[in-house]
Amino acid sequence: MKTFHGGILLTDEMRINSENVNVSWAWYNETQGTVKWSFKNNFTTVKSFLLFRNSYYFGNAFWPVYLKNPQFNEKFAVSVAPLPDRGTANNSAPLCVAEFKDGRRIVCFIFTLSPGQEWSMLEGGFSKSFPPGGYSASMVMVKPSAEYCIEYDQTQVNDWDQQTGTTLTGYSPNPSVFNSVTAIAETEYVTLFADVIKKGKC
Secondary structure, three states, rough: OOOOOOOOOOEEEEEEEOOEEEEEEEEEOOOOOOEEEEEEOOOOEEEEEEEEEOOOOOOOOOHHHHHHHHOOOOOOOOOOOOOOOOOOHHHHOEEEEEEEEOOOEEEEEEEEEEOOOOOEEEEEEEEEEOOOOOOOOEEEEEEEEEEEEEEEEOHHHHHHHHHOOOOOOOOOOOEEEEEEEEEEEOOOOOOOOOEEEEEOOO
């Protein structure tokens, strides 16, 4: 899950360096299970990417809860621009519709950085025995905003409430129509829940 708790940045850090985008994480508050994700764009042009970690794309779990509840300050990206830096604890990436080689789609976060830009945000739900792993930046080509009818799997809202002890809900009606950029990914399709994403009106 995504979280915005404060804490102390620890020195236990893992990093993947590439000639394209650096991805790293560090404990932000190990007691609360919160990590700090950091990115750096090494390209000489603006680039967009998804974050794949722990066997799925960041944001693909619980996104209907993020959209419904204003404390998460979440929305779909309708255009592509470098992410503003409001400080690690206040930063949040927008959602997008990601489309894979086989034509299947998911909802997840999209990150866009200007040349040389460094940017970071928080994520919760980890522990010392379950840290981030298998992570990398998946570069995407972004198509202009399009209309999508998106029906989310209610299971992810139930899972959120079970894990957090809350009674939050996803957006309604379900399905609803959203405008979003489309992130064309060359990586393999992976999803956690049976969301249904179709172009056009519901």
